[in-house]
Amino acid sequence: MIIDFRTVFGTGENRVDVDYDLDLSDLDYYGFHPITKPAKVTGSVTESAGVLRLKVSVSLLYSAPCDRCATEVSRQMDFEFSHVLVNEISGDDNDELILLDDMKLDLDELLRTDVILSLPTKFLCRDDCKGICQTCGADLNKGACGCSTEKIDPRLEALKQLL
Ligand SMILES: [Zn+2]
Ligand SMILES: [Zn+2]
Numbered sequence: 001m002i003i004d005f006r007t008v009f010g011t012g013e014n015r016v017d018v019d020y021d022l023d024l025s026d027l028d029y030y031g032f033h034p035i036t037k038p039a040k041v042t043g044s045v046t047e048s049a050g051v052l053r054l055k056v057s058v059s060l061l062y063s064a065p066c067d068r069c070a071t072e073v074s075r076q077m078d079f080e081f082s083h084v085l086v087n088e089i090s091g092d093d094n095d096e097l098i099l100l101d102d103m104k105l106d107l108d109e110l111l112r113t114d115v116i117l118s119l120p121t122k123f124l125c126r127d128d129c130k131g132i133c134q135t136c137g138a139d140l141n142k143g144a145c146g147c148s149t150e151k152i153d154p155r156l157e158a159l160k161q162l163l
Contacts, residue, residue, distance in 0.1 A: 062076075
C-alpha cells in the first residue's frame, strides 16, 4: 500500500486511517516463511503542524519450528510501530524517522522491515521445552528416552582440568 500524502493532506484532512491485510507470506526469516496468513494492519497517520506521525498495530500468526524440539508451533503476535515521517532528514538520523519519497510512503515495505526486526530470534514451543535427545533423537517432552544423561561436554571437561 502506497500512501501519497500530497493527495490526502492537500484536501485539508489531517488524518488517514489504515486498515488492511498485508501479505507477508514471502517474508524470509532465517530460511523460513513463518507468516503464511495475511497480517492485519490497523492504525493511522496524523498530521499536526506539518509533522506526520504514523502509528500502526500489526497482528499476525507466526508459525515456525521450536528451536529445541523442532515441533511446528503457531503463535499470535501483536506489534505496535510508530514513526515520524519526514521529507528530509536534517541533523541526526534515527530509526523512528522515515524519509518520504516525494511525499509518498510505501507502507508495506516499512512494515515488512518493522516486522522482521520484531520477530523472535529464539522461538520455543514452551519455555521449558526439553528438546530432543542428541543421541537417539527422541522428543524429551514426551518422556525420558533412556539414553545416558551423563554426557559431559568435552569443552567443560577441559575447563575442569584447568581449574
Ligand atoms: Zn520445543
Ligand atoms: Zn536418547
